[in-house]
Amino acid sequence: MPDPAVVGRSMADIAERSQRLVAEWLKRQPMxxxxxxxxxxxxxxxxxxxxxxxxxxxxxxxxxxxxxxxxxxxxxxxxxxxxxxxxxxxxxxxxxxxxxxxxxxxxxxxxxxxxxxxxxxxxxxxxxxxxxxxxxxxxxxxxxxxxxxxxxxxxxxxxxxxxxxxxxxxxxGGENLLKGLNNLLSDLERGKGQLHIKMTDFDAFNVGENIGVTPGKVVYQNDLMQLIQYTPTTEKVLKRPLLIGPPWINKFYILDLRPRNSFVRWAVGQGHTVFVISWVNPDERLAEKGFEDYMTEGYLAALDAIEQATGEREVNAIGYCLGGTLLASTLAYMAAKGDDRIKTATFFVTMMDFQEAGELGVFIDEEQLQSLEDKMNKRGYLEGSEMATTFNMLRANDLIWSFVVNNYLMGNDPFPFDLLYWNADSTRMPARMHSFYLRKMYQENLLKEPNGIELVGVPIDLRKIKTPAYFLSTREDHIAPWKSTYRGTQLLGGPKRFVLAASGHIAGVVNPPDGGKYGHWINKDLPADPEAWLQGATEMAGSWWGDWHRWIQASSRAQVPARQPGDGKLPVIEDAPGSYVQVRLLA
Known part of the structure; x- marks a missing residue:
């Protein structure tokens, strides 16, 4: 049985912390x-x-x-x-x-x-x-x-x-409940009165030390992003560099989590000169940055920088989730301007038609948007933890209640898990950008409409995009349902390939060939009905990564000697993963 004196001291400490938390919480409640x-x-x-x-x-x-x-x-x-x-x-x-x-x-x-x-x-x-x-x-x-x-x-x-x-x-003898109560209070203290469940050991990981460790250099930066060029591992590389645009709802290192499952490291090993956008974690100073700023200071600025770094005007581009929605918008803008620098476009779990946005649509109505905009306008941004809570609710048993049981009832410490560390490493959303995205995309679904959206004064139309496109979706995706992402194949005007991977929004994408954990489905035909596509699809064992690489090579196999970061007109700023990704909201 536990020592009664120790239990007494613990309970006194718990009572004092609880009283303080309740008082602070009541002070912050809006009227x-x-x-x-x-x-x-x-x-x-x-x-x-x-x-x-x-x-x-x-x-x-x-x-x-x-x-x-x-x-x-x-x-x-x-x-x-x-x-x-x-x-x-x-x-x-x-x-x-x-x-x-x-x-x-x-x-x-x-x-x-x-x-x-x-x-x-x-x-x-x-x-x-x-x-x-x-x-x-x-x-x-x-x-x-x-x-x-x-x-x-x-x-x-x-x-x-x-x-x-x-x-x-x-x-x-009840020690698990006592420890669980301490865990609960610690989570409330870390969230300043809001419950921020600790899903993993935050001290077990450090970006740049044991996650996000693929060698490279930051070669360009502006207010919204740093551009990382990764160090080659092959003597020759494909002539066209590869630009990866991740979502800015989360940090880019999901594609460079560990060496064994790093898409970045694998792509470098296949002979790509890989550039990755590392988005800033914005605060109130960037409140007025809009969706079009993420285009001009993101993809378009990166294209200019890549040309300076490598001398190459043409690139292959990848957009992940929101980064893919931005890539599609950018391609439509570039089509309107006669800019053809992006020669292939890959869309990871990307929505372009938001008619059936899945359960995220539950959070999009006028009353909720107004409430959210009130919060964002006061602070200048959406707090990252609020977005994380929304995503966690989509899989509440796995991402909320399992940790309640483990941490608070069983009294266990959370297990060190790199994916959950990344999941908790939240980023903020600039107020103007996020309001535009939720209203124009989710609520009004204007991206799919010809000239439904203007960027930098230019009406855009996805149908004018003639760039060859590769769509990768995942069958169990709770954030971007695959039948919704499939609709993008009916919008773009160029040649397209759609591949459906097993598992969900993250695991289905981050599925290295060596692991062979999840399979994928392929079908060259693209009927209007996604179910018809699936019925005619062939299931393939293992990762889709090899299929994607062969598709890229089919567009151009030209090679050049490997390029080292800093060899071009852009000097090295700092080592990868850079300083922008190090701005953390974790406590």
């Missing part, structure tokens, strides 16, 4: 009327309830089905207690890690708790999904937040209904 419901959830559920009450027969039918299943569960549990076999009424979905402990199946009480929860969850989801008369946006919001509630109420999230937590509590 505006909309602050009580900034996500506009209440109105959506009120509308759902009104519609639901208008059809009591359907509600009664759902309740009867639920109670029939519940009676069967009681009967089966009684049979099990009496030593007789009984099949489960309901099983958790395949891959649901919340109920992997053997006690959830072997112990009659915990099996009953688990199945009761699953039946209740199914009942709520069925009722919510079959409400007549709701518009699509409201129905999506109700469904999303109903699932958030269901996930939160899982018995695995509570001490008394989680057998694994109870077992550890008994083994440690």
């Amino acid at each position: 505006e009327d909309h602050a009580a419901d900034p996500l506009n959830i209440g109105r959506a559920f009120m509308e759902m309830t009104t519609r639901l009450m208008a059809n009591p027969a359907r509600l009664m039918q759902a309740q009867l089905g639920f109670w029939q299943d519940y009676v069967t569960l009681w009967q089966n549990t009684t049979r099990r207690i009496m030593g007789m076999p009984a099949a489960p009424v309901i099983d958790p979905p395949a891959g649901d890690r919340r109920f992997r402990d053997d006690a959830w199946k072997e112990n009659e009480v915990f099996d009953f708790i688990k199945q009761s929860y699953l039946l209740s969850a199914r009942y709520v989801q069925d009722v919510v999904a079959h409400v007549d008369g709701l518009d699509a946006k409201t129905a999506q919001k109700v469904d999303f937040y109903a699932r958030q509630f269901i996930d939160a109420m899982s018995p695995s999230n509570f001490v008394l209904t989680n057998p694994e937590v109870l077992r550890k509590t008994a083994e440690t």
Whole structure:
């Protein structure tokens, strides 16, 4: 058992920290009327309830089905207690890690708790999904937040209904709960009253030391980005340099996480002269930087710099997620201006048509945008942690509740994991840019419309893009659903190739050939319907990286002697990964 004196001191410290946190939190709470419901959830559920009450027969039918299943569960549990076999009424979905402990199946009480929860969850989801008369946006919001509630109420999230937590509590005499409470308070202190769950050991990684370590030099910089040129590892390189534009919602080193899974290192090894844009982590001084500034000071400035560094005017370009949306916008702008420097374009999990934006659309309505813009206009930027919370909610069981159980109930320290370190290494969004992006792309869906958007006074049209394009999407993407990204193939005017990788937004992209973890699908035909594309596609084993490299080589195999950073007209500024990426919001 723990030392009572140690427990007493710990509890006194916890009480003092808790009191201070609550007082500080109360001071920061806004008094505006909309602050009580900034996500506009209440109105959506009120509308759902009104519609639901208008059809009591359907509600009664759902309740009867639920109670029939519940009676069967009681009967089966009684049979099990009496030593007789009984099949489960309901099983958790395949891959649901919340109920992997053997006690959830072997112990009659915990099996009953688990199945009761699953039946209740199914009942709520069925009722919510079959409400007549709701518009699509409201129905999506109700469904999303109903699932958030269901996930939160899982018995695995509570001490008394989680057998694994109870077992550890008994083994440690409750030390796990005491340590978990300290972990919780530390996370609240780090978030200054907001809960910032610590998903990994922040001290285990350092960008430039054990992640983001591919050798290279910063050869250009401006207010919005640093341009990194990587050191070659082959005697000859492809004549066309490769420019990679990552999203500025996260940092570029997701493509250079570790040597074994670094796309940057691998591309250098294939003979590419790789340049990567490392975006600034903006503060209030860059509040007025807009989407078009990211184009002019991002891709266009990088093209000019690459020509100075290598003497080459023509490049191959990659855009990842938001970086891909910017690349498509830039190509349309360049087409309007007669600029043909980008000879091939690759789009990683990139949306151009936002009609079906997936569950991120839940956060895009006029009330929420106004609330968000109020916050951004006061600060000059969107705080990175707020964007991270939104993405985490898309996979709440994996990215929120599993850490609640591990850190707060089990009292464990988070495991050192490079991907989760990157995920927590948040970046801010300039107010003007983010408002433009959310309104023009997500809310109004104007990028797909001919001349729907102007950049630097130039109306742009994606259909005028004749550049050969390679689309890489991922089948389990929660952020950029693959059927939405596929629509880009119907918008661009040049030759196109679409490849669908297994897994999600990150793992499906960062999938090196040596790992062979996930396969991919290919189909040269590009019908309008993405399902028709998939039905005609061929599944291939292993990574898509080799397919992409062969596609690039087909456009031009010309080679030149390897280029060293600093050999051209641009002097070296500093070593990669540069200083911009080192600006951290982690605490």
